[in-house]
Amino acid sequence: MNTNPTTIRASKLVKKFGDFTAVNQVSFEVHSGEIFGFLGPNGSGKTTTIRMMLGLVPPTAGEIEVLGIPVDGQIRKILPRIGYMSQQFSLYSDLNVTQNLVFYGQAYGINPSEMKEKISYAISLAGLEGYEGSPTKDLSGGWRQRLALSAAILHHPEVLFLDEPTAGVDPVSRREFWDLLYKLVEEGITVFITTHYMDEAEHCHRLAFIQRGEIIARGTSSEIKDQTMPGEVLEIHTPHPQRLLNILNLPKDSEKIPEFKAELYGSMIHIITPQANKTIQEIKKTAKASDILIDSIAVVEPTLEDVFIACMQER
Numbered sequence: 001m002n003t004n005p006t007t008i009r010a011s012k013l014v015k016k017f018g019d020f021t022a023v024n025q026v027s028f029e030v031h032s033g034e035i036f037g038f039l040g041p042n043g044s045g046k047t048t049t050i051r052m053m054l055g056l057v058p059p060t061a062g063e064i065e066v067l068g069i070p071v072d073g074q075i076r077k078i079l080p081r082i083g084y085m086s087q088q089f090s091l092y093s094d095l096n097v098t099q100n101l102v103f104y105g106q107a108y109g110i111n112p113s114e115m116k117e118k119i120s121y122a123i124s125l126a127g128l129e130g131y132e133g134s135p136t137k138d139l140s141g142g143w144r145q146r147l148a149l150s151a152a153i154l155h156h157p158e159v160l161f162l163d164e165p166t167a168g169v170d171p172v173s174r175r176e177f178w179d180l181l182y183k184l185v186e187e188g189i190t191v192f193i194t195t196h197y198m199d200e201a202e203h204c205h206r207l208a209f210i211q212r213g214e215i216i217a218r219g220t221s222s223e224i225k226d227q228t229m230p231g232e233v234l235e236i237h238t239p240h241p242q243r244l245l246n247i248l249n250l251p252k253d254s255e256k257i258p259e260f261k262a263e264l265y266g267s268m269i270h271i272i273t274p275q276a277n278k279t280i281q282e283i284k285k286t287a288k289a290s291d292i293l294i295d296s297i298a299v300v301e302p303t304l305e306d307v308f309i310a311c312m313q314e315r
């Protein structure tokens with residue numbers, strides 16, 4: 001259990017757009033010094049939740065406190081102490097790296113006498129040294145994310161809100177971006193990050209899964225695995241994953257075998273089942289009857305991606 005002070009507290013947040021409920025009774029706490037992940041597919045309510053935390057849209061119901069201050073009514077006291085990288089962050093492509101940061105620095109109201117020192121702090125934290133004079137339009141996606149991140153930390157915020165900062169960025173840059181986030185945490189910054197990449201769940205200290213506006217699981221990665229996993233995970237290696245998948249997902253004779261759903265997992269197949277041994281025997285039989293070779297089939301540790309898929313299927 002994290003006993004650090006609570007940096008963000010959301011209680012029973014609701015956001016309706018007309019008749020449509022985009023966020024439904026969402027509650028969570030983020031503790032000081034952690035990376036809290038908000039994971040969910042597109043359209044699940046991540047951006048709407050962030051926008052409510054920043055006072056950009058009023059909640060239909062519920063309350064939010066950031067740094068112990070209620071967002072409703074006192075957001076002006078909070079804003080100087082937080083940073084935000086929006087999903088559609090904008091940089092000026094005609095300006096170079098330093099010029100973009102000066103622009104953001106002025107927008108944050110940073111004192112001209114402190115500008116140079118704050119820019120060099122942000123550049124060094126974001127690992128942008130050597131790129132100060134590079135035109136922004138020449139930067140790759142990964143480097144543009146870094147520049148957007150350094151703009152968001154220019155004023156030394158205590159809390160950083162990142163809305164899908166790694167969307168559309170290549171896997172190596174994504175990995176490097178996470179390394180940067182750990183550096184920020186070492187500097188004492190608390191991070192609230194949204195993502196739809198399931199594999200990024202494991203990088204977060206604690207997380208919540210959101211689906212159709214509702215939190216369906218929360219905790220540390222091992223808490224979520226222990227509490228919400230409805231069975232064991234089987235991993236199958238086969239030269240014909242798609243063919244085997246199709247056959248395994250045909251309706252089953254539930255007398256013989258517990259109902260399960262097979263999912264493609266890279267080039268392998270993952271299956272969550274409450275009765276691993278029985279299921280293994282049945283799968284071997286089914287594959288043999290269809291002349292599909294199985295190289296191996298075994299119980300593996302569930303990843304958070306398995307857990308999330310299992311949670312979604314249960315609903």
Ligand SMILES: Nc1ncnc2c1ncn2[C@@H]1O[C@H](COP(=O)(O)OP(=O)(O)O)[C@@H](O)[C@H]1O
Pocket residue numbers: 017022040041042043044045046047048049
């Ligand atoms: N201003 C709005 N008016 C109407 N519906 C909206 C508005 N903003 C978001 N939504 C809807 O709310 C749902 C959640 O959106 P969003 O929070 O952007 O999801 P995410 O960030 O997880 O992709 C979506 O169905 C979206 O279409």
Ligand SMILES: [Mg+2]
Pocket residue numbers: 046047048087163164
């Ligand atoms: Mg979004």
